[in-house]
Every structure is written in structure tokens, then in C-alpha cells.
Amino acid sequence: MDMTEAMLAKIKASMAHAMEGAFYRKHFHGIHPEDIQTRADFQKLPFTEKEDLREAYPLGLLAVGEAEIVRIHSSSGTTGTPVIIPYTQKDVDDWAVMFARCYKTAGVTPLDRVHITPGYGLWTAGIGFQRGAELLGALAIPMGPGNTDKQIKMMIDLQSTVLCATSSYALLLAEEIEKRGLRDRIALKKSLIGSERWGEKMRARIAAELGVELYDIYGLTEIYGPGIGISCKHACGMHLWTDYLYYEIINPKTGAVQTEGETGELVITTLQKEGAPLIRYRTHDLTRELFGPCPCGREFPRIDTLIGRSDDMVKVKGTIIYPSQVDEVLAAIKEVSSEYQIIIDHLNGRDILNLLFETALHDKAAIKTLEKTVEGAFKERIGLTPHAKAVGMGELPRSEKKSTRIFDNRY
Numbered sequence: 001m002d003m004t005e006a007m008l009a010k011i012k013a014s015m016a017h018a019m020e021g022a023f024y025r026k027h028f029h030g031i032h033p034e035d036i037q038t039r040a041d042f043q044k045l046p047f048t049e050k051e052d053l054r055e056a057y058p059l060g061l062l063a064v065g066e067a068e069i070v071r072i073h074s075s076s077g078t079t080g081t082p083v084i085i086p087y088t089q090k091d092v093d094d095w096a097v098m099f100a101r102c103y104k105t106a107g108v109t110p111l112d113r114v115h116i117t118p119g120y121g122l123w124t125a126g127i128g129f130q131r132g133a134e135l136l137g138a139l140a141i142p143m144g145p146g147n148t149d150k151q152i153k154m155m156i157d158l159q160s161t162v163l164c165a166t167s168s169y170a171l172l173l174a175e176e177i178e179k180r181g182l183r184d185r186i187a188l189k190k191s192l193i194g195s196e197r198w199g200e201k202m203r204a205r206i207a208a209e210l211g212v213e214l215y216d217i218y219g220l221t222e223i224y225g226p227g228i229g230i231s232c233k234h235a236c237g238m239h240l241w242t243d244y245l246y247y248e249i250i251n252p253k254t255g256a257v258q259t260e261g262e263t264g265e266l267v268i269t270t271l272q273k274e275g276a277p278l279i280r281y282r283t284h285d286l287t288r289e290l291f292g293p294c295p296c297g298r299e300f301p302r303i304d305t306l307i308g309r310s311d312d313m314v315k316v317k318g319t320i321i322y323p324s325q326v327d328e329v330l331a332a333i334k335e336v337s338s339e340y341q342i343i344i345d346h347l348n349g350r351d352i353l354n355l356l357f358e359t360a361l362h363d364k365a366a367i368k369t370l371e372k373t374v375e376g377a378f379k380e381r382i383g384l385t386p387h388a389k390a391v392g393m394g395e396l397p398r399s400e401k402k403s404t405r406i407f408d409n410r411y
């Protein structure tokens with residue numbers, strides 16, 4: 001995004017504050033905020049990586065005195081040491097303000113009943129959805145994840161109007177509601193879906209089976225949590241709340257800033273965060289900048305729907321595969337569901353790409369033909385032929401958190 005004089009001043013102030021803490025004093029060793037006079041100077045600053053934050057475990061990110069910290073959250077430590085993010089009262093309040101703004105952007109009002117299925121606890125999701133709903137004045141129903149029977153019962157008894165979920169859990173609920181023939185008894189109108197990458201096919205199924213408008217909500221624990229941006233009813237990318245953050249899109253390989261709307265990795269600098277400010281933090285989320293005014297009239301700039309994570313791109317036999325390409329291939333084939341898994345193995349010196357997908361077909365010959373069709377379409381769109389294998393509907397895992405679809409067993 002552009003850097004106005006006013007924005008540069010905000011960035012310098014945030015950087016000066018960050019350097020009151022030990023983490024950035026070390027990270028920016030030898031650099032002074034006053035050295036940053038132009039956008040080009042800023043772009044020379046080193047990035048902050050998740051690995052850097054891990055090394056600061058447990059509380060090394062603190063940029064204020066401990067007395068000012070009121071809460072911590074932790075990002076899911078699927079690999080190794082987790083990251084702990086400390087929040088001041090202003091940080092948790094700012095997050096709620098941003099989240100309430102997300103709900104408003106999605107057209108949620110104080111009369112709505114907001115059914116919250118993301119998890120509570122160290123993870124930032126549940127409590128973010130809840131505080132934003134409360135600040136807006138809506139009725140929060142703090143379900144948390146799991147127990148599908150109870151979710152559906154509460155959804156019917158309380159006539160929930162807004163569902164907050166990951167795409168994968170929204171799909172699971174949609175399938176159950178459809179299977180049990182309860183569609184007429186639910187009152188959902190909108191669904192706010194956490195911003196993992198999810199394909200058009202899945203989107204269409206959730207929207208149709210639940211009868212809802214869908215909104216993509218963006219965020220990550222390191223930068224407050226979900227709620228730092230959302231799509232509006234025009235569904236053309238996501239508005240980001242740039243009074244709280246500055247963003248750049250970089251080439252994930254070279255680190256160069258993309259200015260022409262090329263796809264790249266989103267990098268965020270916080271402008272108001274006190275507990276753990278972050279400067280040039282690499283999100284590893286792949287997107288691109290969208291230019292021009294949004295038909296909704298909001299002036300907050302937009303990024304496109306996420307197409308994956310830079311660490312999810314895999315290279316097999318010299319070909320780069322983005323998960324979004326696999327979504328596109330499968331979306332074009334009628335008999336295939338939106339769910340798939342890619343498993344890459346290394347056998348006898350060769351990489352093997354296995355693609356598991358779901359289908360409702362039962363006839364063995366028809367399944368064989370479908371597998372060949374999928375292999376052909378994959379080859380045509382992506383450039384190499386997988387071993388495609390069909391499984392029954394619902395056999396691949398749906399998760400309450402973000403689902404992993406690519407398993408690379410080569411290393």
C-alpha cells in the first residue's frame with residue numbers, strides 16, 4: 001500500500017515504541033527510527049519471521065512493563081515452541097473495535113444472534129469473535145468447537161442468525177444439517193468464515209446448504225487475531241483496517257515489495273500495538289493488492305482472497321503447485337466434492353504425487369473413469385500427472401481448526 005507522510009510518521013512511532021523492548025532492540029541492532037525517512041528506507045528493514053518470535057519464548061516480545069499486560073494468547077505450535085503474544089488493555093480493546101467493525105461490514109446488527117464455534121483458550125479465535133459481537137451489541141452464543149448435535153440443537157432453539165466458523169467446520173455443519181433435513185428449522189443468514197484459503201466449490205456448497213451470505217474474515221494471532229480485515233457484501237477481496245496496520249505484499253523468494261498487484265506474501269506492521277508490536281512481520285499468506293474504489297464506498301484498502309500460504313507451495317518434479325490450483329481443477333469436475341488431500345512421497349528415487357478426493361459415485365467402473373478424468377485435468381492445468389484415488393463422501397477429515405491438505409513426506 002502507499003505510504004503517506006502521515007503513515008510514515010505512524011510507522012516511525014510504532015518502531016520507536018517497539019525498540020523500547022529487548023526483542024526489537026536486538027532485531028534492529030544499529031538502526032534508529034530516525035534513520036527511516038522514506039518508504040525505501042523502510043523497505044530495507046529486516047523482516048520479522050515467526051521463527052524470531054519463537055526464539056523470544058516465553059515473554060521476550062514484551063515492549064511494555066509487565067504491569068500493563070492483561071492477557072496472553074499463543075499461536076498454535078504445530079511444530080516446536082509456540083509463540084506467546086502479550087496484550088495490554090488497549091490491545092484487547094482495539095482488537096474488539098476492529099472486530100465489531102468486521103461485523104458491521106458484514107451487515108450484522110445488535111438484533112443478530114452470533115453462534116461462535118471457533119475455539120476458546122490460548123487460541124485467539126473464540127474470544128475475538130465474542131468480544132467483537134458484544135461490543136457491537138449483538139447476542140454472542142459462545143459455543144466453542146465440537147459436539148455437532150449440541151451445536152445444531154442450540155442453533156435451532158436459539159435461532160442463531162450468524163455462524164462464525166472455519167470453512168471446514170462450516171462445511172461439516174452444513175452437511176449434517178442437510179443430512180438430517182433440518183434446513184427449514186435454522187435461521188442462519190450470514191456466516192463469517194476464518195481466512196484460510198478455501199475454494200469456490202466449498203464456498204458454493206456452504207452458501208447453498210446453509211442458505212447464507214459468506215464473509216471472509218482475516219487475521220492471525222501474532223497480529224491481534226482474526227478481525228483485522230473482512231470482505232464486504234460485494235465479495236471483492238478483504239478490506240484491511242489500516243488505521244491499525246500497514247501492509248506490504250512481497251515476493252516470497254526475493255523479499256522485494258510488489259507494487260503492481262502481483263501475487264505475493266502479505267507482510268504487516270502494527271501501528272498501535274503496545275504489548276508486542278511487530279514491524280514487517282511475514283504472514284506467509286499469499287494474496288495480491290486490489291486497486292481502485294470498492295463499490296461499498298469504504299476507503300479501507302483491499303487485498304484479494306487468500307490463495308494459500310507461501311509455505312504450502314510445494315515443488316514436485318520441478319513444478320510448483322499452489323493449493324488454489326488444485327481447488328480449481330476439482331471445482332471444474334461435477335462428480336468430485338471440494339475436499340481433497342495431496343500426499344507426496346519419495347520412493348525409489350522418484351517423487352510420487354497422490355491425490356485423494358471425495359465422490360458420491362459408487363459404481364466401480366464410473367469411479368475408475370472419474371479418477372482418469374481427474375488425473376487428466378490435473379495434468380492439463382498444473383503440468384504433472386498425480387495418482388488420483390477416489391474415496392467416499394465425508395471420508396476425508398473436516399477439522400475445527402484450519403485443515404491441512406498437503407502432506408509432504410519427502411523430508
Ligand code: ZN
Nearest residue numbers: 232294296298
Ligand atoms: Zn467493500
